[in-house]
Amino acid sequence: MSFVNDLRIIHKDQAPKLAIALLGVIAIISIYIVGYDQGQLFSLVQGNQAYDAMWIHEFTHDIRHAAGFPCH
Amino acid sequence: MNSYSFIFISLLAGAIAGLILASVNYFVAEPYIDQAIGIEIENTIAAGETVDFNELNTYRVWQKEGTFVAGAFLGVTYGAVLGIVYVIARKYLPSSDDRKKALILAGLICLALYVVPFLKYPANPPAVGDPETIGLRESLYTSFQLISGLIVLGLSVLLIKFKSVNNFKYLIPVFYVGLIGFIYSIFPANPDAITAPMDLVNSFRIATFTTMVMFYIVLGIIFGMMWRKYRPHETTRLTAS
Numbered sequence: 486m487s488f489v490n491d492l493r494i495i496h497k498d499q500a501p502k503l504a505i506a507l508l509g510v511i512a513i514i515s516i517y518i519v520g521y522d523q524g525q526l527f528s529l530v531q532g533n534q535a536y537d538a539m540w541i542h543e544f545t546h547d548i549r550h551a552a553g554f555p556c557h
Numbered sequence: 558m559n560s561y562s563f564i565f566i567s568l569l570a571g572a573i574a575g576l577i578l579a580s581v582n583y584f585v586a587e588p589y590i591d592q593a594i595g596i597e598i599e600n601t602i603a604a605g606e607t608v609d610f611n612e613l614n615t616y617r618v619w620q621k622e623g624t625f626v627a628g629a630f631l632g633v634t635y636g637a638v639l640g641i642v643y644v645i646a647r648k649y650l651p652s653s654d655d656r657k658k659a660l661i662l663a664g665l666i667c668l669a670l671y672v673v674p675f676l677k678y679p680a681n682p683p684a685v686g687d688p689e690t691i692g693l694r695e696s697l698y699t700s701f702q703l704i705s706g707l708i709v710l711g712l713s714v715l716l717i718k719f720k721s722v723n724n725f726k727y728l729i730p731v732f733y734v735g736l737i738g739f740i741y742s743i744f745p746a747n748p749d750a751i752t753a754p755m756d757l758v759n760s761f762r763i764a765t766f767t768t769m770v771m772f773y774i775v776l777g778i779i780f781g782m783m784w785r786k787y788r789p790h791e792t793t794r795l796t797a798s
């Protein structure tokens with residue numbers, strides 16, 4: 486019985502690696518959208534036109550300034 | 558460990574705090590942004606270029622409405638960061654109350670990723686930045702943020718490792734100030750000259766600094782309350798007993 490308990494206790498202390506990785510990926514994508522995109526993301530579907538429109542940049546523009554990120 | 562509720566708490570706490578930030582900024586920061594954009598328009602007209610006011614108004618509507626979506630994204634980012642560090646650092650954080658632990662950690666993250674970078678590269682309203690230097694400014698800001706975060710992380714690990722060494726903890730603030738002073742002095746300054754009125758720039762900085770610090774505090778409070786309610790760390794302890 487103690488063997489089973491040991492296993493479970495080890496399991497308890499384990500950091501949820503998969504969840505951490507998933508949150509890490511989400512954090513990187515969302516900070517890229519808010520803080521950095523200058524049209525690159527939409528250019529994947531829209532082509533070069535996206536760099537002129539910069540949809541994401543316009544949407545995130547005000548919070549980008551307010552959160553201290555460099556902007557135009 | 559319940560990974561689902563852990564992810565859920567991190568993202569939801571972040572999104573809520575981000576929406577609150579956007580709502581407060583709508584009243585606190587937007588007036589300065591509007592003012593700064595007004596100056597930009599005057600400059601454009603003074604330079605002899607034509608300004609399409611219709612297009613400009615459309616942009617401003619997007620930008621103001623977009624702030625809420627963008628605020629949620631920003632919140633999700635820092636919610637995820639807080640969640641990741643919290644799940645690893647929880648057992649080392651002082652206090653037995655998850656609400657206090659979360660608030661302490663949110664404060665540390667705020668210091669490392671916002672306050673210290675702000676000292677070196679304070680926020681600017683529109684009308685200040687030179688589009689030519691955006692790449693340089695982004696890499697400077699991001700590396701400063703990352704190094705500042707790594708310093709706090711490294712010193713925290715040292716503090717935990719050498720907990721048993723007498724009086725070691727009193728050295729940590731000394732190391733911290735020294736290291737921050739060092740990176741502060743070796744990083745190049747923001748290359749852009751400030752062309753907007755300094756009054757406007759300062760008011761913008763004070764307003765956004767206040768709302769961003771508020772954002773981290775709100776994030777810590779919501780995250781801590783949710784963690785305490787859903788107790789994602791406990792699922793396996795129940796089966797182990």
Ligand SMILES: [Zn+2]
Pocket residue numbers: 546550556557683
């Ligand atoms: Zn801008």
